[in-house]
Amino acid sequence: MTGSTSKNKKYASGEDSxxxxxxxxxIVVKVVLNCFIRxxxxxxxxxxxxxxxxxWWIAAFxxxxxxxxxxxxxxxxxxxxxLNSNDFWHSVGLTVFRGLSGFFISLSLGIVLxxxxxxxxxxxxxxxxxxxxxxxxxxxSVILIALLWFKTGTVPIxxxxxxxxxxxxxxxxxxxxxxxxxxxxxxxAYGLSATRRLLHISVPSVVPYLISGAQTALGLxxxxxxxxxxxxxxxxxxxxxxxxxxxxxxxAQVFAWTVVAILLSAASQWVLSxxxxxxxxxxxxxxxx
Numbered sequence: 116m117t118g119s120t121s122k123n124k125k126y127a128s129g130e131d132s133x134x135x136x137x138x139x140x141x142i143v144v145k146v147v148l149n150c151f152i153r154x155x156x157x158x159x160x161x162x163x164x165x166x167x168x169x170x171w172w173i174a175a176f177x178x179x180x181x182x183x184x185x186x187x188x189x190x191x192x193x194x195x196x197x198l199n200s201n202d203f204w205h206s207v208g209l210t211v212f213r214g215l216s217g218f219f220i221s222l223s224l225g226i227v228l229x230x231x232x233x234x235x236x237x238x239x240x241x242x243x244x245x246x247x248x249x250x251x252x253x254x255x256s257v258i259l260i261a262l263l264w265f266k267t268g269t270v271p272i273x274x275x276x277x278x279x280x281x282x283x284x285x286x287x288x289x290x291x292x293x294x295x296x297x298x299x300x301x302x303x304a305y306g307l308s309a310t311r312r313l314l315h316i317s318v319p320s321v322v323p324y325l326i327s328g329a330q331t332a333l334g335l336x337x338x339x340x341x342x343x344x345x346x347x348x349x350x351x352x353x354x355x356x357x358x359x360x361x362x363x364x365x366x367a368q369v370f371a372w373t374v375v376a377i378l379l380s381a382a383s384q385w386v387l388s389x390x391x392x393x394x395x396x397x398x399x400x401x402x403x404x
Contacts, residue, residue, distance in 0.1 A: 185367035193371040202351075207375065210353040213268070214340040214379070217275030218333055225280050225332075226325065229287025230318075239288065250281045258343045271343035271352070278339045279332035286328030290321030326391060333387055337380040353379070 168187055175186040197203040232239040257277050261270045344354025353376050360368035 190370040213271040221279035225283030233291025267347040267349040270347040271340040274343040286324040290324030294320040
């Protein structure tokens with residue numbers, strides 16, 4: 116009996132030793148899968164960026180002409196050199212100031228006019244042609260006209276305002292028009308004034324439309340500001356530096372400033388999303404940011 120018991124123990128211990136690696140492997144697979152599920156967006160985005168960099172690198176190697184297409188390391192060196200210069204931060208700071216100025220002016224006026232046009236049909240009919248004209252006007256035309264009217268430093272602010280303003284206004288108008296009529300009728304039945312119905316019923320229904328419009332407008336703002344700086348060439352600015360680099364045939368530097376413009380846009384979108392999520396009422400609209 117003792118011998119058979121010892122044999123059974125040995126057999127069980129051998130079986131456990133074979134199962135242990137399998138269990139360990141299963142745990143590792145589960146951890147990897149859970150990590151992928153939780154961070155799949157970041158992983159896919161990272162893979163896409165890696166593929167794009169690889170294509171860029173191969174194309175630069177095949178062309179073998181830095182003045183046409185510099186490789187990523189050359190652009191990285193230029194970007195690092197820019198980061199260590201004082202002029203870089205001055206240029207970036209003024210571009211950020213112009214972009215945010217145009218954005219917040221368009222946001223403020225867009226909300227006011229959007230609410231007014233959404234409530235009043237005559238006001239909507241009055242401003243509808245103007246908004247339609249602005250939305251269909253090419254960006255380059257807006258910038259060139261602004262060059263005739265304003266100083267070079269003001270051109271990017273005006274241009275970004277004029278492009279972002281119709282986007283925000285139209286979204287607010289749609290939000291006001293989409294307000295639940297049953298809620299408005301209930302408000303009237305309970306004796307709420309027009310002002311209170313606007314603040315407590317109409318405005319909350321506008322929030323998701325406003326968030327969507329603000330995100331779109333902010334993305335357009337940086338494109339327009341940089342393009343306006345390229346054409347107007349103010350003393351400082353990302354677009355100005357981009358144009359001066361192009362004129363001196365510093366292609367790697369043009370790419371480096373382009374990376375800066377992309378990072379500015381991405382950072383501003385992230386800050387806007389985080390700001391919205393941090394507000395107490397934003398949980399109801401988490402899917403829109």
